Amino acid sequence: MMLAAVVLTACGTREDHGAWREQLFQGSTDAADAPSFQLDDVRVPDRLRGIAAAGPDGEEIRIACDTCHGLLDVELSRRGPERLQSQVGGPHVGLAFEHGPLDCAHCHDAAAPHQLRTADARTLPTTEAIELCSQCHGLQWRDFQHGAHGGMRGHWDRAAGPRERNHCVDCHDPHAPAFQRYRPLPPPVDRFAPIPPHRNGPVDHGAPTRHEAAPEPSEDGS
Amino acid sequence: MNGVTRRRLLKGAGATLGALAFAKAVEPVLDFTSELSGDEFLQRHYRELSPEDMREVLARLEAETKEKYGAEVTIRDIRPQEGVQFGYALNLSLCIGCRRCAEACHVENNHDRKTHQSYIRVLEMQQGSIDMEHGDATYDHPVPQPGRYYMPVQCQQCDNAPCVKVCPVEATWKEQDGIVVVDYNWCIGCRYCEAACPYHARRFNWEAPEISAEEINPNQSYLSNRIRPQGVVEKCTFCLHRTRTGALPACLEACPTGARVFGNLLDPNSEIRWVLENKRVFVLKEELGARPRFFYFFDV
Ligand code: SF4
Ligand code: SF4
Numbered sequence: 001m002m003l004a005a006v007v008l009t010a011c012g013t014r015e016d017h018g019a020w021r022e023q024l025f026q027g028s029t030d031a032a033d034a035p036s037f038q039l040d041d042v043r044v045p046d047r048l049r050g051i052a053a054a055g056p057d058g059e060e061i062r063i064a065c066d067t068c069h070g071l072l073d074v075e076l077s078r079r080g081p082e083r084l085q086s087q088v089g090g091p092h093v094g095l096a097f098e099h100g101p102l103d104c105a106h107c108h109d110a111a112a113p114h115q116l117r118t119a120d121a122r123t124l125p126t127t128e129a130i131e132l133c134s135q136c137h138g139l140q141w142r143d144f145q146h147g148a149h150g151g152m153r154g155h156w157d158r159a160a161g162p163r164e165r166n167h168c169v170d171c172h173d174p175h176a177p178a179f180q181r182y183r184p185l186p187p188p189v190d191r192f193a194p195i196p197p198h199r200n201g202p203v204d205h206g207a208p209t210r211h212e213a214a215p216e217p218s219e220d221g222s
Numbered sequence: 223m224n225g226v227t228r229r230r231l232l233k234g235a236g237a238t239l240g241a242l243a244f245a246k247a248v249e250p251v252l253d254f255t256s257e258l259s260g261d262e263f264l265q266r267h268y269r270e271l272s273p274e275d276m277r278e279v280l281a282r283l284e285a286e287t288k289e290k291y292g293a294e295v296t297i298r299d300i301r302p303q304e305g306v307q308f309g310y311a312l313n314l315s316l317c318i319g320c321r322r323c324a325e326a327c328h329v330e331n332n333h334d335r336k337t338h339q340s341y342i343r344v345l346e347m348q349q350g351s352i353d354m355e356h357g358d359a360t361y362d363h364p365v366p367q368p369g370r371y372y373m374p375v376q377c378q379q380c381d382n383a384p385c386v387k388v389c390p391v392e393a394t395w396k397e398q399d400g401i402v403v404v405d406y407n408w409c410i411g412c413r414y415c416e417a418a419c420p421y422h423a424r425r426f427n428w429e430a431p432e433i434s435a436e437e438i439n440p441n442q443s444y445l446s447n448r449i450r451p452q453g454v455v456e457k458c459t460f461c462l463h464r465t466r467t468g469a470l471p472a473c474l475e476a477c478p479t480g481a482r483v484f485g486n487l488l489d490p491n492s493e494i495r496w497v498l499e500n501k502r503v504f505v506l507k508e509e510l511g512a513r514p515r516f517f518y519f520f521d522v
Binding site: 020021024025027028036139143144146147148149150151152153154155156157159160161163166171179181182183184185186187188189 | 305307309311313316318319320321322324325336337338339340343344359360361362364365366381382465467468469470474475477478479480483484485486487488489490491492493495496497498500501513515521
């Protein structure tokens, strides 16, 4: 390194400011292709196992999709989302649907809506929704597999302990997946927190659209 | 150890004045800082402590925490693991500025409750600029705002750390796994390092942290989250009391978006390696040559 610096100076070339990054990996082997991803680490949120409803004593209970759809013969037509809300009946009333140009049958099996249907016409239980999501959201799926999308808890060193990862639907409501705006946690009251020299432009003080804080892995139904 | 250490300074003073005169001379200091026990005053530098010394020091610190804060805590001395070099990356396209990370740090690291201190500042940034000096750390409105993005900044654990170089007593240094640490019992509180850090990552304890016994995190270590004394400098340690035992840092666990990626740079299958090799990462103020271990990227 010393020598390189001397040579570079002697030649009058400027030091390569990025060269130091190479040294970060010194003493390690080349990257293997296999990501260390393990599907078992991913939570299976309750909302994938049924719908939340008020129980006899007012407490929240979860009703499996099969409870109704195993008996009822509900056939999904290819309906546009704007007509959807008034027509989806029973416990699904009020379901907000804002998932691009899709309609129910893009993700649910039209003949058995308690099951999912992939683009290549396989049926999946709702608990395996990740496979369905990743068919369209390939970039997110790639990042997710490499630990670069979605919250996690536990260990970086898999030999030292387990890891739990959020499922897509922990943060994204599949029927209205856009991330909402949140009220942030309070700033420091440290007297040395830098005050910006200028605040550019007005800020929107409107109320956060949905949550007061960012989502925890939630157990609420849909 | 090279350079002038606190010990050598004291020794030098002792030699000039004679031992008795020296004892006399430091007496007012000891009187004045009644908080400071004789043992503490004479404690050696972290890297000069033998295992027995360390055991005694840890026991003393635990007893002091019990006495001053009324909390039973365990303070360990956790050393770096062989073959591990830590790195951290943050996806600015995912971060929504919720400050969950800053809050988790506040709790994990026994920060002062009154000032709501944290080693992380989340900066609200104007889109189109990556100049952190123009970020706003005090925003208090729904996030994310249109036209803004959010850049959390904490210690960047530089390989060529300016803060380490300026410390006149070597109270701060870089450990073998890449984490820059402070010996709070060696720090003289001159705040040179705070001034030298280009990332504003260091914090000074103007007062002893105020925190109630129930809120104290009892899982502590000497070089990280034990309660700091008044008048010393502190900083993010990548939660070494967690990460050196294989766990993820508290800020990463708290992040709801997965914007944070942490791991071992020497493990070719680690998430951090994948990010460094597949995303267009950059570091803050690269032109200063501090060589941070903390990387940022946008999804493109
Ligand atoms: S790694 Fe730990 S000490 Fe550092 S900012 Fe995160 S929570 Fe705080
Ligand atoms: S918790 Fe995550 S999303 Fe929230 S401010 Fe911190 S890094 Fe950004």
